Amino acid sequence: MTTPEKKDKAEDLRVIGTARRRVDARAKVTGQTRFADDIALPRMAFCKLLRSPHAHARIRNINFSRALAHPGVYLVLTGKDLRIRYGVLPVSQDEQALCLDHVRHVGDPVAAVVAREELTALNALDLIDVDYEILPTISNPEEALATPTPRIHEYGDEGNIHKRVSLQFGDVEASFAESDEVFEDTFFYQGNTHLPIEQHAAVATRDPDGKLTIWSSTQTPHYLHRALARVLRMPAGHIRVIATPNGGGFGGKSDPFHHEIVISRAALILDRPVKIGLTREEVFYCHRGRHPVLMKFRTGVKKDGTITGMHLQTLIDGGAYGSYGVASTLYTGALQTTTYHIPRYKFQGCRTFTNKPPCGPKRGHGTVQPRFGQEVQIDKIAEKLNMDPAEFRLKNAVKPNSLTANFLELGTVGLPECIRQVVKVSGWNEKFRKLPEGRGVGLACSCYLTGAGLPINANAMPHSGVQLKLDRGGGVTLYCGTSEIGQGSDDVLAAIVAEVLGIDTFDIRVYTGDTDLGPVDLGSYSSRVTIMAGNAALQAAERVKSLLAEAVGIKLSVPTEQLRFADHYVYDVGATARRMSFRDAICLAESKFGTLGTVGSYTPPKSAALFPGGGVGPSPTYSYSAAVVEVEVSPETGWLTVSKVWIAHDIGRALNPPLARGQVEGSVYMGLGEALMEEMEYRRLPKKFSHALVHKFPSILEYKSPTSLDMPEIETVLVENPDPRGPFGAKEVGQGPLLPIIPAVANAVYDAVGVRVDESPVTPEKIVKALAEKKAGRAPRYGPKHFPAVNWGFTLFVPPPWEGGDGYALSDIRSAAHRAG
Amino acid sequence: MPIAPEESKKTAQIKLVLNGEEMDVAFAPYKTLLEVLREDLWHTGTKHGCELGECGACAVLVNGKPVLSCLLLALECGGTNVTTVEGLGVNGELHPLQDAFADLGAAQCGYCTPGILVTMKALLDSSANPTRDMIREALSGNLCRCTGYLQIFEAVESAVLNIAEAKKQASAA
Numbered sequence: 001m002t003t004p005e006k007k008d009k010a011e012d013l014r015v016i017g018t019a020r021r022r023v024d025a026r027a028k029v030t031g032q033t034r035f036a037d038d039i040a041l042p043r044m045a046f047c048k049l050l051r052s053p054h055a056h057a058r059i060r061n062i063n064f065s066r067a068l069a070h071p072g073v074y075l076v077l078t079g080k081d082l083r084i085r086y087g088v089l090p091v092s093q094d095e096q097a098l099c100l101d102h103v104r105h106v107g108d109p110v111a112a113v114v115a116r117e118e119l120t121a122l123n124a125l126d127l128i129d130v131d132y133e134i135l136p137t138i139s140n141p142e143e144a145l146a147t148p149t150p151r152i153h154e155y156g157d158e159g160n161i162h163k164r165v166s167l168q169f170g171d172v173e174a175s176f177a178e179s180d181e182v183f184e185d186t187f188f189y190q191g192n193t194h195l196p197i198e199q200h201a202a203v204a205t206r207d208p209d210g211k212l213t214i215w216s217s218t219q220t221p222h223y224l225h226r227a228l229a230r231v232l233r234m235p236a237g238h239i240r241v242i243a244t245p246n247g248g249g250f251g252g253k254s255d256p257f258h259h260e261i262v263i264s265r266a267a268l269i270l271d272r273p274v275k276i277g278l279t280r281e282e283v284f285y286c287h288r289g290r291h292p293v294l295m296k297f298r299t300g301v302k303k304d305g306t307i308t309g310m311h312l313q314t315l316i317d318g319g320a321y322g323s324y325g326v327a328s329t330l331y332t333g334a335l336q337t338t339t340y341h342i343p344r345y346k347f348q349g350c351r352t353f354t355n356k357p358p359c360g361p362k363r364g365h366g367t368v369q370p371r372f373g374q375e376v377q378i379d380k381i382a383e384k385l386n387m388d389p390a391e392f393r394l395k396n397a398v399k400p401n402s403l404t405a406n407f408l409e410l411g412t413v414g415l416p417e418c419i420r421q422v423v424k425v426s427g428w429n430e431k432f433r434k435l436p437e438g439r440g441v442g443l444a445c446s447c448y449l450t451g452a453g454l455p456i457n458a459n460a461m462p463h464s465g466v467q468l469k470l471d472r473g474g475g476v477t478l479y480c481g482t483s484e485i486g487q488g489s490d491d492v493l494a495a496i497v498a499e500v501l502g503i504d505t506f507d508i509r510v511y512t513g514d515t516d517l518g519p520v521d522l523g524s525y526s527s528r529v530t531i532m533a534g535n536a537a538l539q540a541a542e543r544v545k546s547l548l549a550e551a552v553g554i555k556l557s558v559p560t561e562q563l564r565f566a567d568h569y570v571y572d573v574g575a576t577a578r579r580m581s582f583r584d585a586i587c588l589a590e591s592k593f594g595t596l597g598t599v600g601s602y603t604p605p606k607s608a609a610l611f612p613g614g615g616v617g618p619s620p621t622y623s624y625s626a627a628v629v630e631v632e633v634s635p636e637t638g639w640l641t642v643s644k645v646w647i648a649h650d651i652g653r654a655l656n657p658p659l660a661r662g663q664v665e666g667s668v669y670m671g672l673g674e675a676l677m678e679e680m681e682y683r684r685l686p687k688k689f690s691h692a693l694v695h696k697f698p699s700i701l702e703y704k705s706p707t708s709l710d711m712p713e714i715e716t717v718l719v720e721n722p723d724p725r726g727p728f729g730a731k732e733v734g735q736g737p738l739l740p741i742i743p744a745v746a747n748a749v750y751d752a753v754g755v756r757v758d759e760s761p762v763t764p765e766k767i768v769k770a771l772a773e774k775k776a777g778r779a780p781r782y783g784p785k786h787f788p789a790v791n792w793g794f795t796l797f798v799p800p801p802w803e804g805g806d807g808y809a810l811s812d813i814r815s816a817a818h819r820a821g
Numbered sequence: 822m823p824i825a826p827e828e829s830k831k832t833a834q835i836k837l838v839l840n841g842e843e844m845d846v847a848f849a850p851y852k853t854l855l856e857v858l859r860e861d862l863w864h865t866g867t868k869h870g871c872e873l874g875e876c877g878a879c880a881v882l883v884n885g886k887p888v889l890s891c892l893l894l895a896l897e898c899g900g901t902n903v904t905t906v907e908g909l910g911v912n913g914e915l916h917p918l919q920d921a922f923a924d925l926g927a928a929q930c931g932y933c934t935p936g937i938l939v940t941m942k943a944l945l946d947s948s949a950n951p952t953r954d955m956i957r958e959a960l961s962g963n964l965c966r967c968t969g970y971l972q973i974f975e976a977v978e979s980a981v982l983n984i985a986e987a988k989k990q991a992s993a994a
Contacts, residue, residue, distance in 0.1 A: 025923035028931025029915065031866020031906035035932065038865040072826025119851070120826040197870040197878050197966055198932045247868065247932025248966045280871040486930025486967050658926040662972055666929065669969030700875035700964065708960040708970045 014566055015499040016728045019658050022491035023505050024245070024484065036217040036244040037201035041273040044203070045074055046118040047263050048276070050111040050125045051285065052103035055355035055693040056152070057132040059101050059110060066127035067113055072120035075266055076128070077112040082265055086227040088220075088255045090457060092162075092322025094153055097231060097261035103132070104152050104320035105357050106692050107285025112262045114274055137355040139682065139693050141294065141315045142788050144352035152320060152353040158791070162318050163329045163351045165613055166795040169337075169405040170344030170803055172300075175309030179300030181384070185377045186296045188759040188784045189369035189742075191317065192678040193289035194362055195705055198247020199280055204263040205273035212268060213240040216260050219249040219483050220523030223456070225515050227256035228264055239264075243513030246524075249485035250670070251361040254525050255288050255323055284698035288360030289680060291328055291351070292317040293369035296787040297377050305385050305392050309344040312336055312370060313787060316351040316359075323360035325351050327456075327616050331366025334617030336374055337404035338447040339415060339624070340396035344800065345405045348792045355693050356682055361525060363670060363735050364448065368742065372760060375444035375743030379750065388432065389443050389747070390423050393626075405800040407609035407807045411621030412723040412731075414650025415445060418626035421648035421717045426628035433751060438633055439643075442747025445626045448736030450652075450726065451528030453604045453618030462601035464532040465519025466540045468497065470596040474568075474583030476501065476508045478540075481521035482533045483513045487734050488659045489529045493537045495655050496727050500541035501548075502565030503582055519599065527732030530655070531620055532602045534727035539600030547596060551589035552580050610807035610814070611798045621723050623731045624650040627668070627740040631748040638767030640749065642672060645741070648717040652731035657718065663733040664716045669706060671741025677704040677761050758783025831861075835899035839864065840908025846895075854898050855879045855890035858905060866906040866935050870964070877963030880936035881905050887940045889962075906935035909942060917980040917987070918942060927976035929967035937963045941977050950981060 027033040064076040079100030087093045099110050111128050115121035138144045138152065138160060148159025157164040176182045202216035212234065218224050221243040229236040246253055263274040278286065294315040300308040314332040318325045333347030364371075382392040393415075398404065400413040422443070423429065431441045455463060467479040478497055484490045490512055494505040511517050521533050545565060553560040556579075558572045571579030580588070590596050607618035627647040633640050645668050654660035680703075681696040697703055722729020746762050749755065755770035758781060766782040774780035799805030799817065808815035833850035836843065839862060848861045855872070858864045858881070867890060870876035874892040881890045882904035909916040918938055921927065928934040937960065944951055944959040951959070956977050957970075965973065 019924075021923050022926075024931075025928060026915070028928040028934055029906075029919040029922045029938065030910065031868075031935040033931045034865075035868070037869075038859075040860075040863075070826075072829065115826065117826055117829040117849075119828040119849075123828065195966055196930075196932075197876055197964060198868070198930070199870065246930060247870075248930045250966065280873065280875075486932075488929070658924075658972070662926040662929055662968055665969035665971050666967050667969075670966070699873060700871050701873070705964065705966070707962075707964065708957045708973075711957075711970045714969065714971060 013499060015495050015505060016655055017653065017657065020505060020656050022488050022656065022659060023494045023510060024490050033245050035198055035247050036203060036215050037277050039203045039215050041203065041205060044273040044275055045114050045116060045270060046121050047112055047114045047266060047274050048118065048121040048125055049109040049259060049262065050128050052106060052108040052110055053692060054103060054132055054134055055106050055137040056135040057103050058135060059099060059103065060131040060133055062111060063129040064111060067124040070120065070124040070127055072116040073113060073124045074116065074270055075114040077262060077266060078110065082231060082261060084231045086231050086256060087322050088223050088324055088456065089322060089326055091326055094155065094322045097258045105355050106694050107282065107357055108320070109258045112266065114266045114270065137691065137693055139354060139684065141317050141352040141354065144354055145788060145790065152355065156353065160353045161350055162322060162353050163326045164793055165329055165333065165347065165349040166792040167611070167613055168346040168795050168797050170800045172309040172311050172344045172346040175344045176298070176300040179308045180303045182298055182300045183377060183381050184296070184298045185373065185380065185758065186294070186784045186787050187373035187376065189293045189372050190760050191290050191292035191359060191680040192674050193284065193287055193680055194250035194252030195700065195703065196246065196248030196250060196252055199278045199283050200253060200257060200259065200286065201277040202260050202263055203273055203275045204267040206267050206271050211238040211240065212264055213242065214260060214264055215242045215244050217246045217253055218243045219246060219253045219485050219525060221483055221513050221515055222481055222520050222522055224256045224260055228261060231261050232264060240516040243483040246483065246485035249524060250363045251365060251525065252288055254361055254523065257286065280700060281698045284695055285357050287319065287357035287680070288323055290362040290368065291359040291366065293332055294784055294787060295370055295373040297373050299377060299381065301381055301385065303385065305387050305395050307340055307342055307396050310336060310342050311346040314349040314370060315787065315790065316349065317354055318351040319354055319356045319358035321358035323358045325359065328359070328361065328366040330613050330616035332370050335367045335447055336370060337406050338398060338408055338410060338622055339445055340393065341398050342405055343802070350790050363667070364738050365526065367448065368739055371446050371739045372742045375740065376746050376758060379747040390419055390428060393445055394419055403608060403801045406617065407614060407801065408617050409608055411725050412652065412721055413624060414719045414721055415624040415626065417719050418624050418648035418650050419445060421719060422626045422628045422646045425715055425717060426646040428628055438635055438752055440633070440748045440750065440752025441628055441630045442744040442751055443626070443628050444740040444743035444747060446736060446739035447622050447624050448732060448739060449526055449619035450621045450623055450732040451531045451604065451619055452526035453607050453620060454615045455522060462603045463528065464521040464536045465599060465601040466493065466533060466536040467519055467599050468540045468544055468597060470544060470586050472587050472590060474507070474586060476503065477511065478508055478537065479511045479518035480533050480537070481513065481515065481518045482529050483524040485524045487524065487663065488656065489524060489533065491659065492530050492534055492655055496534050496537045497541045500538065500545055500565065501582065503568055527735045530730050530732060531726050534730065535602040536600040538727045540598045543598035543600065544596060547593055548585045548589045551592045552585050555588055556580065608807045611796060611809040611812065621725045621731055623733065623736040625737045625740050627744045629741065629744040629748045631745065631752055633749055633752040633767060635753055635771065638764035638771065640676065640762065640764055640767060642712045642745065644713050646715045647737055648719055649733060649737050650719045650721065650731065651733045652723040652726045653720050653729035654718050655728065655730050660718060660733050661716050664737045665714050667735065667737035668714050668741055669711060671738040673705045674760060675742040675745040675762055679761055754780055756781040756783065833896050835895060837898055837900065838902045840904055848895055850896060852895050853891050854893045854895045857895035858890060864905050864907055868932050868935055878933050878936045880940050880963060882939050882943055885943060885946060887943045904939060906938055909938060917983045918977065921976040921980040921983065925976040925979060926972040927968065933963060933965045937965065937973060945981065945984065
C-alpha cells in the first residue's frame with residue numbers, strides 16, 4: 001500500500017492516521033466477540049419458522065393443532081398473531097412477520113413454532129397443515145410488465161410495477177442533436193447476495209419489569225426498534241434493541257426481519273427468552289441483495305470526447321417486497337453525474353415486483369449496476385473516438401465543490417488523482433492495447449456516497465448522536481447507537497475521541513448498538529458511520545475537552561488555546577513541563593463543573609435537490625475510486641483469470657490505514673465475486689410439482705464466491721486529501737472501492753480477446769459465446785439485445801443549475817420558474 | 822403441561838480433552854461436535870456459517886488436524902484431543918497468530934477468524950516456514966467475506982517470523 005500525498009506534519013496527530021490494533025481486535029481473535037447466536041439465557045426456548053414452499057399462493061387455512069400437541073412445543077404463532085404490516089421505508093409498509101393470507105415468494109414465513117429444543121421446533125413444523133391456493137407467478141420484470149394482474153401487492157405505481165421514476169435535468173434530446181455521436185448500449189447486471197458468514201440470529205426476552213429486550217445481528221437497530229414498536233404496539237421506550245456485532249452484513253442485515261418480530265412476540269407471550277438462528281438456506285431466501293437490473297444508456301459526445309448528455313433507463317427486478325426498493329430504484333439513476341460532468345441528464349427507472357426473495361441494499365446499493373454499464377460504455381466510446389480511456393475520464397472529470405445536473409453537491413474530488421495513480425502504478429500506458437492476445441487490462445472509476453444525506457423517516461433530528469462520560473479514574477466511556485458490523489466503527493469512534501483528548505483508544509470503553517444506552521444513530525448503511533457518528537464523537541469530545549481546558553487553564557495559569565492534550569497529559573505548548581495528567585484534569589474539572597459528560601450530534605447539510613426523488617443521492621461528500629484490472633483469457637475456453645488489481649481510493653483521510661486498506665481490499669474481493677461468479681439464479685419447478693420459483697442453489701458450496709485460491713494480488717493506493725466535511729478529513733471507504741471492479745474486469749476482457757460481455761457475471765461461457773459471434777463476423781458481444789417498452793408516465797423536468805434551475809421541478813409550485821410562468 | 826421432548830434426551834456421553842482440560846460431557850446423540858462444543862460445553866468461540874461443511878467457520882483441531890466440527894458427530898470424538906480458538910493463547914498471552922491477526926487487520930467482523938486461526942495453527946505446526954501458496958492452499962476451505970484474504974496471508978507470514986524470532990531468542994538464552 002502506498003500513500004502518495006504525505007500528510008501535513010504540523011498537524012501532529014498521534015492516533016489518527018497511525019496503524020493501530022482496533023479496539024475490538026482482541027475479542028475477535030480470541031473468539032470472545034459475542035455474536036447473537038453466542039447468547040444463551042436461562043429458560044431459553046427456541047423458534048423455527050415454517051416457510052412457504054410456493055412462490056405465490058393464497059393461504060386458505062392453517063391447522064397447527066398437531067404441532068401444538070407435540071411434546072416440548074410451547075407456542076405456535078401465525079399471521080393472525082402479528083397482523084400489523086411493516087417495512088423499512090415508510091412508503092413500503094408491505095411485510096408481515098408471518099403471512100396472514102398471501103405468500104409472495106418461496107421462503108415467505110407462514111407460521112412459527114417455539115419449543116424447548118431447537119430440534120423439537122423443527123420437527124413440529126412438519127405437523128402444521130397449510131392449505132394453499134396456488135397463484136400464477138412472475139419470474140422477471142418483463143413478465144411483470146406484461147402481467148398487471150394478479151397483482152403481487154395491492155399497492156405500487158401500476159399493476160406489478162412497484163415504483164416508476166422519470167426525471168429530466170435539461171433537454172437531453174436537444175443535447176443529443178448537437179452531439180457528434182450518440183452511443184446506445186444495453187447492459188444486464190445479475191442479482192447476487194451478501195453471503196455474510198454469520199447467519200442471522202436473535203434472542204428476545206421479557207425483562208423482569210415487563211419490557212422487551214432483543215439482541216440481534218442487525219445493521220440497523222434503530223429501524224428494528226421502530227418496526228417492533230409498530231407491530232407489537234408497544235411504546236418504543238419499553239423496547240430495547242441491542243445490535244450484537246455482526247458477523248458480516250454488507251447490507252443484508254439492514255431490514256427489520258420476520259424472525260426478530262416473531263421471537264419478540266413469543267418472548268412477551270411466554271415470559272421467557274426465545275432464540276432463533278436461521279439456516280444458510282433461510283439466509284439465501286431472506287436475501288435483500290443486489291437487484292438484477294437491465295439498463296439502457298444513451299450518451300452523447302463531441303468528437304473531442306466531451307460528454308453532452310446522458311439518458312439512462314433501468315428496469316429493476318425487485319423480488320416480492322418493497323424493502324429499500326424505492327431508494328434502490330432512485331439509486332440506479334442518482335450517481336451517474338458524480339464522476340464525469342454531464343450537462344444534461346435524463347433518468348427513468350422502473351422496479352417491478354416478482355415472486356422471488358426480495359432484493360434490497362448490498363454494498364454499493366443500487367449504484368453498482370449502472371456504474372457497470374456507464375464505465376463499460378465509456379470504454380466503448382473512448383475506443384470509437386480513438387482516445388485513451390484514462391484520458392477520456394480525466395477530460396470529463398467533475399470539479400470539486402460543484403453542483404451536478406441533478407443538484408448533488410460534491411465535496412473534495414480525488415477522481416483525477418485516483419486515475420493518475422492507478423495509471424502510474426499499473427503501468428497502464430505500457431499495457432493498454434499492447435499486451436499479447438489473451439492478456440488485457442481494463443480501467444474503470446467510481447464514486448460513492450459518504451452517508452445518505454436524508455433520513456429514511458423524514459424528520460429534522462440528528463442522524464447520529466454520541467454521549468461521553470468521563471470518570472475520576474481517567475476513564476472515558478462512549479455511547480452511540482452505531483452497529484459494529486466488522487467495518488471498524490467502534491475503533492473509528494474511539495480513535496476520534498482519543499485524538500482529541502490526548503489519550504489511547506484502549507482507555508475508552510465503547511458501548512454501541514444499544515438503543516437503551518446510546519443516542520440514536522441511523523445504522524451501518526450508506527457508508528455513513530465515519531462521517532456522521534464520527535463528527536458527533538468529535539463534537540462531544542471537543543465539548544468535554546473545552547471543559548477540561550478551562551479548569552486546567554485556570555489552575556496552571558495558561559490560556560486555554562495554549563493547552564495541548566496528548567500522551568495522557570494536558571500541557572502548556574510553550575512550557576511542556578507545565579502540565580497536568582489527564583486524570584487529574586478530569587478531577588479538577590469535575591470539582592469545578594460537577595459530573596462530566598457531553599453529547600455531540602451530526603445532521604447532514606441541507607440538500608439542493610428539492611425535486612421529488614431528490615431525497616436519494618445527496619450526501620455530505622463523495623468518495624472516488626479508480627481501478628485497473630489485468631486479466632488472462634483463454635481464447636479457446638474463455639477461462640478468465642484476474643492476475644492483478646491496482647486500485648486508488650480517495651478516502652479524504654485514513655483514520656487507521658490498515659483498516660482502511662482492509663475495506664478497500666474487501667471491496668475489491670466482493671467486486672471480483674460479482675464480476676466473475678456470484679449470482680442469484682432461480683428456476684421453476686416442473687408444473688406437475690409446484691411450478692414454484694426456487695433458488696437454484698441456496699448453499700455456500702454452489703453459490704460460488706472467491707476463495708483464498710482465487711484472490712489476485714491487489715495494490716492499494718490511498719489518496720488522502722482531507723475533506724473538511726469529514727472528521728479529520730475522512731470520507732467513506734467501505735463501499736466505493738467495490739464499484740469500479742466489475743466494469744474494469746469487463747473492459748480488461750475486451751482488451752484481452754476483443755469481445756464485450758455486457759452482462760455480469762463475466763463468465764467463461766459468455767466469453768466463449770461472444771468469441772463465437774466474433775468468429776462468425778457478427779458483433780463481438782454477449783449481452784442483452786433490447787430494452788422493453790415501459791410506460792414511464794409523466795416526466796418531471798428540472799432545469800440543471802447552469803440553466804437557471806433552483807432544484808425544484810418546473811411543475812412544482814415552489815419553483816421560481818413556475819411562479820414566473 | 823408440556824412434556825419432555827424425545828429429541829433432547831442426553832443419552833450420549835463421551836470424555837475428551839478440550840484445550841488441554843479433561844472433560845466429561847453428556848448430550849443428545851444426534852449432536853455434532855460443533856453443537857456439543859457450543860451448547861453443552863459452552864465454548865462459543867467456534868462459529869457456524871452453514872452447518873453443511875461448506876464455509877469453514879466451524880474448524881477445530883481434533884488430535885492436531887483441522888476438521889469441520891459441523892460434520893463430525895460428537896459421539897465420534899470420545900478420547901480425542903480437541904483444540905478450539907479458546908485454547909490458542911497461553912496464560913492470558915495471545916498466540917503469535919492471534920497477535921498478528923489483531924495488529925494487521927486480518928480480522929474484520931471476526932466471525933470466520935476462529936476457524937481460520939486454528940487452521941493456520943495446524944499449518945504452522947506441520948510446517949514452520951510455509952510459502953504463501955501453502956497458506957493459500959491451507960486456507961482454501963475457510964471462507965472470509967470481509968478481508969479479501971490478503972491481510973490474512975500477511976498476518977500468517979508475520980506470525981511465522983515472530984515465532985521463529987522467539988525460538989531463536991529462547992535458544993540463545
